[in-house]
Amino acid sequence: MNASAKTFNTIQAVNRAIDDAMEDDVNVIVLGEDVADAQEGGVMGVTKGLSTKFGASRVRSTPIAEQAIIGAAIGASLVGMRPVAEIMLMNFTTVAMDMIVNHAAKLRFMSGGQTHVPLVIRTMTGTGFGVGGQHSDYLEAWFAHVAGLKVVAPSNPADAYGLMRSCIDCEDPCLFIENMASYWTPGPMPERGTRVPIGKAAVPREGSDVTLIAHSRQVADCLAVAKQVEAEGISAEVIDLRTISPLDNATILASVEKTGRAVIVHEAVKPFGVGAEISARINEALFGKLKAPVQRIGSAFCPVPFAKPLETAFAPNTAQIAAAIHQICR
Amino acid sequence: MAESNYDPGADTLIEIYRRMALIKQNDERFRAAIKSGRLVAPYYSPRGQEAIPAALSVHLTPQDYICTIYRGIHDMLAKGVPSRLIWAEIAGRTTGTCKGKGGPMHVTHPESGVMITTGIVGSSMPIANGLALAAQIRGENRVTIANFGDGASNIGAFHESLNLASVWKLPVIFVCQNNGYAEHTRFDLGTSVAHIADRAAAYGMPGLHVDGNDPVAMWHAAGEAIARARAGQGPSLIEAVTFRFYGHILGDADAYMAKGEKSAAMEKDPVPRLRASLIERGIATEASLAAMEAAIASEVEEAEAFAFASPTPDLSELLRDVYAEELAA
Numbered sequence: 001m002n003a004s005a006k007t008f009n010t011i012q013a014v015n016r017a018i019d020d021a022m023e024d025d026v027n028v029i030v031l032g033e034d035v036a037d038a039q040e041g042g043v044m045g046v047t048k049g050l051s052t053k054f055g056a057s058r059v060r061s062t063p064i065a066e067q068a069i070i071g072a073a074i075g076a077s078l079v080g081m082r083p084v085a086e087i088m089l090m091n092f093t094t095v096a097m098d099m100i101v102n103h104a105a106k107l108r109f110m111s112g113g114q115t116h117v118p119l120v121i122r123t124m125t126g127t128g129f130g131v132g133g134q135h136s137d138y139l140e141a142w143f144a145h146v147a148g149l150k151v152v153a154p155s156n157p158a159d160a161y162g163l164m165r166s167c168i169d170c171e172d173p174c175l176f177i178e179n180m181a182s183y184w185t186p187g188p189m190p191e192r193g194t195r196v197p198i199g200k201a202a203v204p205r206e207g208s209d210v211t212l213i214a215h216s217r218q219v220a221d222c223l224a225v226a227k228q229v230e231a232e233g234i235s236a237e238v239i240d241l242r243t244i245s246p247l248d249n250a251t252i253l254a255s256v257e258k259t260g261r262a263v264i265v266h267e268a269v270k271p272f273g274v275g276a277e278i279s280a281r282i283n284e285a286l287f288g289k290l291k292a293p294v295q296r297i298g299s300a301f302c303p304v305p306f307a308k309p310l311e312t313a314f315a316p317n318t319a320q321i322a323a324a325i326h327q328i329c330r
Numbered sequence: 331m332a333e334s335n336y337d338p339g340a341d342t343l344i345e346i347y348r349r350m351a352l353i354k355q356n357d358e359r360f361r362a363a364i365k366s367g368r369l370v371a372p373y374y375s376p377r378g379q380e381a382i383p384a385a386l387s388v389h390l391t392p393q394d395y396i397c398t399i400y401r402g403i404h405d406m407l408a409k410g411v412p413s414r415l416i417w418a419e420i421a422g423r424t425t426g427t428c429k430g431k432g433g434p435m436h437v438t439h440p441e442s443g444v445m446i447t448t449g450i451v452g453s454s455m456p457i458a459n460g461l462a463l464a465a466q467i468r469g470e471n472r473v474t475i476a477n478f479g480d481g482a483s484n485i486g487a488f489h490e491s492l493n494l495a496s497v498w499k500l501p502v503i504f505v506c507q508n509n510g511y512a513e514h515t516r517f518d519l520g521t522s523v524a525h526i527a528d529r530a531a532a533y534g535m536p537g538l539h540v541d542g543n544d545p546v547a548m549w550h551a552a553g554e555a556i557a558r559a560r561a562g563q564g565p566s567l568i569e570a571v572t573f574r575f576y577g578h579i580l581g582d583a584d585a586y587m588a589k590g591e592k593s594a595a596m597e598k599d600p601v602p603r604l605r606a607s608l609i610e611r612g613i614a615t616e617a618s619l620a621a622m623e624a625a626i627a628s629e630v631e632e633a634e635a636f637a638f639a640s641p642t643p644d645l646s647e648l649l650r651d652v653y654a655e656e657l658a659a
Contacts, residue, residue: 029467057467063497067456068490075460075474078445079395081467083460098487102450103457111438112428113651115445147652171654246657 006189010182013157013189014046014122017164018084020192022054025082028168029058031069032086032122036061043088044124044183066092070099070121077119078107082168090125090177091134093143104173105148120167124178126217126267127315133303136180138216138268143175144245144277150198151244153177155219157187159242162196170198179217201248203255207237210261210325213252213278215241218265218316225321234329244274252278253285260291263324265316270298292328297321338549340613342388344622346545347604347614349384351623353404354601355630356413360403360420363634364580371420371434375576376404378543381600382507382570383408385548386475389556395445395461395474397454400435401507401574402447405477410442413633423640430643431651445474451512452482455491455504462500462565473559474502481512483526492533492567499564503555506567507542509574514586530567542570543600575599 022028030047039061041048051059062069066087073083087093108116127136143151150172154160167174205226212222219240226236237255256262262282264275275296282294297316305311357377363369387408398405403416419426420434427439435449445461448454458476465472482488483506495502506526510517530537540551548570555566573595577584584592608614649656
């Protein structure tokens, strides 16, 4: 990675990516609840400073009206603007599903390629804050199931910067998922303008016995467990998907072909999740080469609970990842 | 009522009539093609609603945008989408506006300013705001028309959109074509107000209630709202009262309507009414209008022939236009 000695966190990374993109292209605009500085630059401060720097015309706080936010972003994008629309929390995307699924995703196809929707929808989510059943779901599988959308979920600040730049460049609608719990985790700062390609996974750790596949917050968990099992003589490779859709088949299959074992981890609930799709692809391509059944780890199949012990038990953890590795590497 | 010198001039009235006749003849031929089995497509006839887009669109330039809905060929034709491209799209041919990939509910033609056609009730409005937002940010003198029906004024998107447009003073005109029925449910059974235009007050914008079958009244209302938007004074809501002659979708049994309601409405057909008035007022002659109608008839006949002579899309189109680049299946 081409990183200087400087570090920043994901809040600063996303902020800088949008700031740089707005400097580079007057068509980049920001819409969302509380995103302007008069409203404190976003609930987590991700858009802080942008309205002061670029003006109230290009950075607009909106009413709490998700259909109106995404609709306005779609309409503007149809004529060449490049909106970065914030839907404060991933659960709130449900209020705008018609705009996202029936319109943003499909207008290129339904118009026969005459129009397209270069739109970025930023949203954050994740457990750990006791915000209960309507403020912390991971719903990436819903969006990955829709042809026409791209779905990215960075795990570190450098990727957040590079993926946000790529999403703003992208001629198709992108859903950009930020994890709340890892917002403040520092990481190396890449040079201005660095892009991380959409659709390309990273391999932050190489290994030979088992492949751990994750995105967003669970990448850090997988890296921690990989280090832990190394002491037991198990060599774990870690894949950071970075993009959910389109999925980087080549990186996943090359790794699992090498190791013969795979554990997929995500914070979304396990049934019908991204892990199911990845497991199916591995089985379709590598059935005869697997040394053990593919393992999936996801959150419990229930709404995100409030009480701390329940919330903690709901989400995947490092002990579950280690147990899955032990089960298939015996 | 405006002074007579503000009335549309003779040329404008004739142009409004031409657009209405174009819509009527296209619609008649679409219905005939579907009934005969030559054409297989879901079809939502705009017959009876011609005066609304005809009188509105003469205020627009090709640079202005419109968003319309599944019942929308009247809006498209009035905005200038060539008949043949609509025919080819509805026939699912590669020469259609959208290469046959959108179909009747998704005709799109940016060249004419038709930016989206949606099959989702209410969804023209949030997107129209975005088109207007782009024009506002860029300082362009364009307006955007959001067409929708009376049923759409009861969905959340209507309320979210009017509110946002008002807060941001967007150059958008919300045109509710109130044809009396939301699918099969009569207007008053599903709507809390007698006039949808009254809802404009809740969003701090003018609400104009107008007889949508009266081209002159419609021309005045549209002109006022469009001038306001162009002057940067923000959005307006127009409720244009009308009636759809052929039900929600072609083939409706009309059992949900009171007996005689439809025939009474058809007796007040706005197209022959304007035609008679043009002749009566000496604005046009029977011969001049007959010549105009004959020219339209050949255009529509040619459009149908063009559509059926065109190829259906190659199967390689299946995975094209999903993303900018074609992804592996």
